[in-house]
Amino acid sequence: MLSNSSKYAIKAVLFLAINSSKEQKIMVKDIYSSINVSEAYIAKLLQELARHNIISSIRGPKGGFYLTEEEKNQTLLDIVKVIDGENRVNACVLGISECNDENPCILHALVGPSKNNFLKVLETTTISDLTKDLPKAATFFPY
Secondary structure (H helix, E strand, O other), X not given: OOOHHHHHHHHHXXXXXXXXXXXXXXXXXXXXXXXXXXXXXXXXXXXXXXXOOXXXXXXXXXXXXXXXXXXXXXXXXXXXXXXXXXHHHOOOOOOOOOOOOOOOOOOHHHHHHHHHHHHHHHHHOEHHHHHOOHHHHHOOOOO
């Protein structure tokens, strides 16, 4: 349901939510090993998220990436839409372009309700929701 790129982006944003602030920016080199993805790849994802105002970034010697309190109120679906696009989020699980409620694929009735529930979770879960219990969340991303 989620591309690897979206998974990495969500993990990176959660890392920022736990470890960064406007005063304490995080460099890409401090993130990539914690989420097991190449430095160049995560840099590309973070730049895209910053370009769409999902996260903040500052260039220069005291620069880096961080999340504001406002940005922590964005949903997981906001991240996925930036990385994967709206079409992928709503795509058929078999990749059939004509699949919809009027012209369903063979798996549509079986997967549709679960997919809709999953999308609802992404749509209603904020970054802040996932980081409220910081001691538990921090075990996944020690800094």
